[in-house]
Amino acid sequence: MEVIIIEKKTFEEMTAKFDEFVKRIENACLRNSAKGMGEWLDNQDVCRILNISPRTLQTLRDNGTLAYGQIHHKIYYKAGDVQRIVSVVENKRKEAGFRNKTI
CATH class of the missing domain: 1.20.5 (Single alpha-helices involved in coiled-coils or other helix-helix interfaces)
Known part of the structure; x- marks a missing residue:
């Protein structure tokens, strides 16, 4: 010492x-x-709320649809931001459903 x-x-x-x-x-x-x-959510919480896969969540981050913060290797989302894109995700899901029916 x-x-x-x-x-x-x-x-x-x-x-x-x-x-x-x-x-x-x-x-x-x-x-x-x-x-x-406010409350911050992690990947698992957001996937459960939006009923999406982790890969879809990554796409939402990558294309700027969903804002996030990162501490070390863990990613967090504001609950308000997640609530704002619920309708966006639902609309994309409906559009995908319509496309699959026309094929």
Whole structure:
């Protein structure tokens, strides 16, 4: 284990800056929660709600139909965005049904 010695004044300045940083983060969290960030859904939730496959969900992301956010390798969707495209998905499903009947 390596020991590093710093002056008391330097340590106090560092802790004061860290405390200030913590307060800024807490304030940012409070502002965002006050804005009503809402519930975030993952891939499985969205597939279940829209009754679509994961591949179809990827297509909706790729073509810009459904907005998403990504943290590391996990993708999240706002519940409001998913509700907005329910009619789009239903219309595409109906169009596909009509096309299959005419063949």
